[in-house]
Amino acid sequence: MHWLYDLAHSHKAGGKLMFAVIMVAGFLAVIGLLLLLIDRVPRRGREKVQGFLFLLPAIFLLGIGLIGPIFKTLLSSLTSAEVVKKLCVPRPGHVCLIDKGGAWNNFAHYKWAFTDSDSLQALGNTLRWVVIAPIVATVVGLAYAYAIDKIRGEAVAKALVFLPTAISFVGAAVIWGLMYQQPSQNGASGLVNALLKTIGLGPINFPTDSKHVTYWMIVVMIWIQAGFATVLLSAAIKAVPAEITEAAKIDGATEWQAFRRVTIPSIRPTLIVVLITISIATLKIFDLVQTFGADKYGGDTLANKMYTTYKQAGLGQAAGPLGEHRSSALAMIIFLLVIPFVIYQVRQMVKARAGT
């Protein structure tokens, strides 16, 4: 298997792609064997065993990728980290280990997360994100979906706003870094500052504006997510029978009243789906903060703080993998914040399944 190892660790484009193709082929071969095996299950208790075999690959991947890690992270967030004496070189008769770690430590990492000023700031910023971004993105998406619902070229209009959905957060951060660029010595400036100048304001140095950098990033998030909201809400608006809104108008309702009293209640389920989906994405916001480097200017979020804390493993106040345990606590806090949204989604799904 040396050739496979070499391929896997290849520095060349061809080698890497070949490795990917071989892995996919190997995977499909394993699945093929599994299907053959399924057909050879003895008759007794056949359906049950076959069902289990069909589920086996999913159980394996979910086990190593999601279920196992939940317990590991939970455990790591509740136990002490290994602590080693600083600048200690291990040699016979000398113990560098102060605490070998793994002991229950009475929520010390959570206490840290809720008292350390940096992580409190990250928590506060994350809450700001979640309160603002989903609502504004949904409102913009709704307004746009409603506005273009009646015009010619609706498909093009929708595509324009939907396009950022295909752009990575990293790409979006570069795009908006350019929009937000501060005036240089030679006179170049981003579009936003150029526009501010024409109305006699600014310049604002957006990415390092320590009071507001979170809000400037939320603008980018709204730019990305509004298209998603538009597409879902537009489909929902079209599903509202035109007769109902027409009837309301014949009865003397204004356009706004018809929208407020007829359209909105009819699309309420979709509105909630959109809000929840964007909220979950916002709670985990990482890429924008990382690419903007906003954590240096007071714009940190929980997910980014979790990553930087993890990366500092071993470099904290005490030597040892303290960072990893603390980052586990931060990850669990994100987990707790997401749970209510997903409970709602699961309840909706169970309800829908019971209904059909």
Place this chain on the structure above:
Amino acid sequence: MTAVINPTGAAPVDPVGPEKSVARVRRGLTNPVSSGLALVIGVVWTIPTVGLLVQSFRSKSAQDSKGWWHFSGLTLDNYRVVTTGLHGDSSKSVLPFLVNSLAIVIPAAVIPIVVAALASYALVWIDFRGRDWIYVGIFALQVVPLQVAVVPLLRFVVSGAHLGSVTVIPKLGLAGTVGAVWLAHACFALPLAVFLMHNFMSEIPRDLLEAARIDGASHGQIFRQIMLPLLRPALAAFGIFQFLWVWNDLFVGLVMSGGNADISPITVKIAGLVGSTAGQGGEVVPAAAFVSIIIPVLVFMALQRYFVRGLLAGSVKG
């Protein structure tokens, strides 16, 4: 990109009948306010991307002296730097990272699709106790944020799974390869994939399957010869979802690659370029970013139909 799971599981409805749409067009032409609003939002949403495209074609001195809307100093040099390299210096080339992204995205899309199709087949068509609970459980696993899962998964890739001193699963030899990255994506995508496949599979008429059973077909044969061909639209919908998600991801790529340039996806390179060129050399960042953006955008535009169908599966109910 957001992974979207719509909880209400119903099929998308065909929204507009022909006679209604005529009424809509007539009504719309008489409403200047909404046309104006649509125009403003459409323009504001497009300008930032256009700005990046224009800027990527401008020389360093032009970028320094004037905003992109002056269209001055157009050149291809930035694209040379980020592809083949200029003056023998290819340190800013993003092509190797494009290859990495490709090597990650292929297995990361194929594996969860197939695994989820298998699992959904059992959950929809094979009768055994507790299958509904298993389905709800898998659906609920989307609650797990990547932040919770990714570090333990990295440990697993590096050293396998152990209970005390007993090795439960040996290490798979994927450490230091792109396998570490796509394995993570394949695992994390499963709840969404199972949900989508389950939805599509539930809509296949039961008679079809029962007829095949009466003719003596086994579950393995039915899956291969009847289900897989019928699932093509679902495979396309999930495939484009997963492609965009994996291609655009930074977090998983950053953690699972551990900064190893041989296996880092392109987003990691772009984010790194943004940081490392803050003082000097930033003129190539727009070109590099555009190279990374153009592939998912083209895929997205070509397959938008399937993507929207996947998004709408279940979200629009009445």
